[in-house]
Amino acid sequence: MSANIIDGKAIAQKIRDQVATDVAAMQLEHGITPGLATVLVGEDTASATYVRMKRKACEETGIRSIAHEPSADITQAELETLVRSLNDDPAVNGILVQLPLPDHINTNRIIDLIAPEKDVDGFGVTNMGLLSMKGRDPNFVACTPSGVMVLLEEIGAQVSGADAVVLGRSNIVGIPVAMLLQRANATVTIAHSRTKDLASHLKKADIVVAAVGRAEMVTGEMLKPGAVVIDVGINRKDDPTRKRGYRLVGDVEYDSAAEVAGWITPVPGGVGPMTIAMLMRNTLHAAQMMLRD
Numbered sequence: 001m002s003a004n005i006i007d008g009k010a011i012a013q014k015i016r017d018q019v020a021t022d023v024a025a026m027q028l029e030h031g032i033t034p035g036l037a038t039v040l041v042g043e044d045t046a047s048a049t050y051v052r053m054k055r056k057a058c059e060e061t062g063i064r065s066i067a068h069e070p071s072a073d074i075t076q077a078e079l080e081t082l083v084r085s086l087n088d089d090p091a092v093n094g095i096l097v098q099l100p101l102p103d104h105i106n107t108n109r110i111i112d113l114i115a116p117e118k119d120v121d122g123f124g125v126t127n128m129g130l131l132s133m134k135g136r137d138p139n140f141v142a143c144t145p146s147g148v149m150v151l152l153e154e155i156g157a158q159v160s161g162a163d164a165v166v167l168g169r170s171n172i173v174g175i176p177v178a179m180l181l182q183r184a185n186a187t188v189t190i191a192h193s194r195t196k197d198l199a200s201h202l203k204k205a206d207i208v209v210a211a212v213g214r215a216e217m218v219t220g221e222m223l224k225p226g227a228v229v230i231d232v233g234i235n236r237k238d239d240p241t242r243k244r245g246y247r248l249v250g251d252v253e254y255d256s257a258a259e260v261a262g263w264i265t266p267v268p269g270g271v272g273p274m275t276i277a278m279l280m281r282n283t284l285h286a287a288q289m290m291l292r293d
Contacts, residue, residue, distance in 0.1 A: 003260075005258075005264060005265075006265045008147075009269050011150065011154050012277035015150070015277040019284050023063060024062055026287065034063045035091050036065055036066065038068065039079075039083070039096065040067070040069045051067075057277075058280070063284070066091070080109070083097070083113045090290075094286045096120060116138075116139050121140070122140040122143065127139055139289065143274075143278035144211075146278045147275055147278045151265065157228050161186070163189075163205050164208070164209070165207070165208050166211065167212045167251065168191075168251075174211050174212075177232075181207070199222040202224070205227055206226075207230070208227055208229045210229070210232060210250065213233055213235065214233070214251055215236075216250070217252075217253075218253065220255075225260055227261050228264075229257055229264040231252040231264070231267050233252070234267055234272065235248070248267060252267075254266065
């Protein structure tokens with residue numbers, strides 16, 4: 001068996017194209033351009049790269065990007081004041097505070113201060129809490145988990161009734177994607193560092209979502225034949241044959257897994273592009289909610 005490859009780039013581009021179409025229609029019909037405020041604290045190279053990619057996506061979809069780049073020594077009170085000002089700004093539909101924040105900042109307080117109707121990252125306690133409740137719907141779902149669900153939908157994966165294993169229990173990916181799978185009527189196991197005999201769980205799984213941040217820890221021999229494998233991980237692996245001295249790999253050992261799985265996401269080019277596409281969709285949705293109010 002050789003797995004079908006899930007082309008996250010192509011699926012993400014389809015979403016971005018639709019967002020661009022809908023943004024243009026909103027501008028024409030209502031004279032409104034959705035606005036996304038990004039808050040980048042300090043000069044962390046990786047964070048700056050991620051924010052730059054998000055601003056580029058805004059430009060390509062017609063969303064207005066509103067940049068705030070306070071210095072790393074900003075105080076808790078000053079950052080809270082900035083977030084409150086963005087909550088009150090009618091030109092801002094979505095607020096994204098790039099993580100991680102400096103150690104002296106209380107991250108949870110900042111994230112929870114973002115108005116739920118502008119929490120396009122879906123990390124706030126209100127939106128996460130609503131996601132966890134049966135019969136309740138959040139304003140927004142975290143972008144990577146919602147992107148995972150779109151990938152499953154795009155390939156026609158049978159989620160209802162499936163056995164799913166989510167490897168990792170972070171607030172950003174593991175927990176919300178597990179809740180989304182459960183909402184879609186999958187039977188979900190959340191595996192983590194304390195899980196005994198991980199392979200025994202994976203062998204039963206129709207769907208595997210790997211989001212633990214450990215390079216190539218899941219191998220083909222651990223998987224059920226025909227499983228759908230969604231690899232959220234992105235890790236550096238030393239490779240002296242590469243100009244940079246390393247290559248990017250996921251949490252799944254791709255070559256062996258591709259011989260067993262029915263579907264698999266590559267790294268890079270699988271889940272990664274979906275995260276920014278879903279952020280653009282969430283920002284558009286925030287502006288649409290504003291119009292309805």
